[in-house]
Structure formats: structure tokens, C-alpha cells
Amino acid sequence: MTATPTPAAALLEVVDVNRRFGDVAALDDVSLTIAENEFFALLGPSGCGKTTLLRSIAGFEQPDSGAILLGGDDLLGLPPNRRPVNLMFQSYALFPHMTVERNVAYGLQREGLGRAEVRARVDEVLETVGLTALTKRRPRNLSGGQKQRVALARAIVKRPRLLLLDEPLSALDRKVRMEMQLELKRLQHEVGITFVLVTHDQEEALSMADRVAVMADGRVQQVATPVDLYRRPANLFVADFIGSSNRFAGRVDGGVFVSELLGKLPGATDAQQMERAHLVVRPEDIRIFSSTDGGGTLQGRVIDVQFKGGSSHVAVDVAGALTPLLVSVAGTADVDRGDDVALDWSAAVVVSEELA
Structure with a gap:
């Protein structure tokens, strides 16, 4: 495996993680290091293991062996709700009966934060994602891009150290998807949260991520910057998959x-x-x-x-x-x-x- 040097201040460390489903090795000795405030992408075809790895980080899958460390602390002993990690689902999973502001505020209210703090944080994040004028609307009255922004606002309002994005743009048409790619990159820089994106879309990964891990058959084939992946692929699979x-x-x-x-x-x-x-x-x-x-x-x-x-x-x-x-x-x-x-x-x- 060819890799570029990892930036300083590592946040997430995945160490020799394995996960099998019967005879299938979904994750086979996977190791990665992701830096603080990095936009990192897991890229590969269906069945390569990228979603299983994302769910393992989030706590919805339990690896058979290995370690997952966040800031040096072991995550595997913690249930999903106690990890300083948020997972933004592909379907957005918005509450249809709640307004935009109530969808965004829900997680903070469940944590028992005071009304004034909830209001301040919700207002701040809605302004960041450009939804201040739509606070009273319900999801059925929003476009696909607006729903994506609500889901993103709900994820970052809790200020996680790590935000996991599972094919977040796949439901959008091409024009809106390209707009939201730029928006996600802007937001990632603005809010200062480490993003880990799972996608099978090479253009999406190359245009958004600081570094990309290309996966196949449960293993990491190469970790590199988008330019290095394109110009210096580690093997034939990476060369064929990228561009x-x-x-x-x-x-x-x-x-x-x-x-x-x-x-x-x-x-x-x-x-x-x-x-x-x-x-x-x-x-x-x-x-x-x-x-x-x-x-x-x-x-x-x-x-x-x-x-x-x-x-x-x-x-x-x-x-x-x-x-x-x-x-x-x-x-x-x-x-x-x-x-x-x-x-x-x-x-x-x-x-x-x-x-x-």
C-alpha cells in the first residue's frame, strides 16, 4: 500500500480492524490514521468494506478484532450514543412532523441543555448552513438540497469531534450535488470538525477530500491526496478506479x-x-x-x-x-x-x- 505522510495531530486511529460476516471478510486488517480537522474520504465500489468501517467507527458494528481510537481513547467500549461522533445517514432521517428548527434542536434537547443555549446554537448553525429563512418549514416542504442542509445542521449542532457522512449526496440531482459538494467543503473548514465521507463516486471524493483511502475486498489499497491517487496509483485497481x-x-x-x-x-x-x-x-x-x-x-x-x-x-x-x-x-x-x-x-x- 502506498501512502502519503499523515498530517500532524492525528484524531482518529483505526488499527488492524477485522470484521467478518460468515466467509466474507468485510474488513481485513484495516489501518488508517485521520488528522484533526481533515476532510477524509473512504472510496470504493459496493461491497469493498467502506460502510462497514464507517459503522464500526460510529458504533453500529462491532469489529471482531483491532482497535479504534479517537484522540487516543478507545471507542470500541462505548455505545454509539456515548461516542463524540455523529453519523449523517444517506436518507437524512428527518422527523417529518417537526419544523426545521425543531429537527435541529432535537439532539440538544435530549441532552438536557437549557432553552437559551439550545436556541443560540440552533440559530448559529442554521445561519451557517443558510437555512435561517426556512426555520418553520417541515421536511415535506423542502427541496432535496435543503433537506441535506437540515441533516447536516442537526449533525454539527452537537459539535462532535468527528462527523461521519454516509453517501450524503447520492439522492440529489447532478447540479444540486455539485453545489452541495462545495458547500460541504466550505462548512468543514468553517466549523472545524473532522469529516469522514463514504462514497463510491470518485469525482465526489477527489473534489472534496484532503486525502482519500481507496478500498477493495475489505482492504485499503492506497491512501493519498487526490492528485497522488490520479498520478501515482499504487496498483492496477486504483489506476482503473480513479479516472x-x-x-x-x-x-x-x-x-x-x-x-x-x-x-x-x-x-x-x-x-x-x-x-x-x-x-x-x-x-x-x-x-x-x-x-x-x-x-x-x-x-x-x-x-x-x-x-x-x-x-x-x-x-x-x-x-x-x-x-x-x-x-x-x-x-x-x-x-x-x-x-x-x-x-x-x-x-x-x-x-x-x-x-x-
Whole structure:
């Protein structure tokens, strides 16, 4: 597993945590360290273990072994209601018969806080999330984005040391989801609470989190910043899961990548000797030009051009490649379907196909 250095002042430590359901290892020796005031994401496909880990931190799952420490204190001996942790559910779980302000105040009232303190804290958090004008509305009269803000306000009004977010934006349409991604990031900085987000949406994780843990088969495959995950994936799973890529199977011999079907290809010069390796080339790193200009690493024919607004995606059929190569260019492409082209690149990474 490849990891970037963990920031100072660690808040949450997950140490060798295991959780099995029959023959299935939902969590397999999972270890993580999350810093104070960090926005951290757990990313992976369904069944990778990310939700089980989140529920274990919250207290709704009991690991078979390992330790979960918050500020050095063991959480596993505490029931969910005694942990300084809040879990914001995917469904929001708002009380339909209560107004916005009563939904937000409910947890504080259950703690027995005085009326004046409850009012002050509710007013403060509703202003923070931009709901001051909607305090008397009930959930049925709110949009999806407004309901999400109410759930978030209810979670942070109790001032937890750690806020866990379980796919919080999945019920929103794309436009509102993008707006709320920015809002969550802003709020996390403003309220100074450590956020741990669970998501299967790579774009969401990369755009919001300071660091991301990519999970597969109950294990952490890599912990890194979004840029490092994209540019320096630890293995083939991470490379395929994060963003789009072109990959070639082969081996590394004397620092040179040799494709099984295409021969020598430009790759990372510091790659170690590997009998089974994959060269990963991002679409935006490929240079495409007319084959009549000469040069190029590979030659092929354009089979499709898609204009995406700010960029264009070009699919190129290359003899010997198992699938068409994807090239991304800024703006409009200077090639058309049927053109003979050459491809070249300098930026690439060599990875192993082995999971952590």
C-alpha cells in the first residue's frame, strides 16, 4: 500500500480492524490514521468494506478484532450514543412532523441543555448552513438540497469531534450535488470538525477530500491526496478506479516497459523489474497528430470524436491494442472520424496488478 505522510495531530486511529460476516471478510486488517480537522474520504465500489468501517467507527458494528481510537481513547467500549461522533445517514432521517428548527434542536434537547443555549446554537448553525429563512418549514416542504442542509445542521449542532457522512449526496440531482459538494467543503473548514465521507463516486471524493483511502475486498489499497491517487496509483485497481486510463499489459525489463502486443512503449524510467506489469497512460497525456507528420509511438485510425464542451474525446483504433485508445484534447479536436493519426506520450506510470 502506498501512502502519503499523515498530517500532524492525528484524531482518529483505526488499527488492524477485522470484521467478518460468515466467509466474507468485510474488513481485513484495516489501518488508517485521520488528522484533526481533515476532510477524509473512504472510496470504493459496493461491497469493498467502506460502510462497514464507517459503522464500526460510529458504533453500529462491532469489529471482531483491532482497535479504534479517537484522540487516543478507545471507542470500541462505548455505545454509539456515548461516542463524540455523529453519523449523517444517506436518507437524512428527518422527523417529518417537526419544523426545521425543531429537527435541529432535537439532539440538544435530549441532552438536557437549557432553552437559551439550545436556541443560540440552533440559530448559529442554521445561519451557517443558510437555512435561517426556512426555520418553520417541515421536511415535506423542502427541496432535496435543503433537506441535506437540515441533516447536516442537526449533525454539527452537537459539535462532535468527528462527523461521519454516509453517501450524503447520492439522492440529489447532478447540479444540486455539485453545489452541495462545495458547500460541504466550505462548512468543514468553517466549523472545524473532522469529516469522514463514504462514497463510491470518485469525482465526489477527489473534489472534496484532503486525502482519500481507496478500498477493495475489505482492504485499503492506497491512501493519498487526490492528485497522488490520479498520478501515482499504487496498483492496477486504483489506476482503473480513479479516472479514465489507457493501459497496456506487459513487463518491465531493464527499466523499459515492453507490451505483450505492441513492443517497447515509453513509460516510467524508474520502474522496477516486473514480469507482470501494466503501463497506465491518462487520456490527456496523449499527444495526437496526423500520421503524415512522421514520428509517434503508435499509429492508428480515429473511430469516434465526441465534443464534451471544454474538451473533446477521441477514440483511436490501434492495430494490436485490445481496445481503442482514448485521447482527451482541450476544446475541439483537429481530427475527424477515419483520419490516420499517430500517438505519443511522455507521462505514464507502471503498476502491478496485485491487490494490497
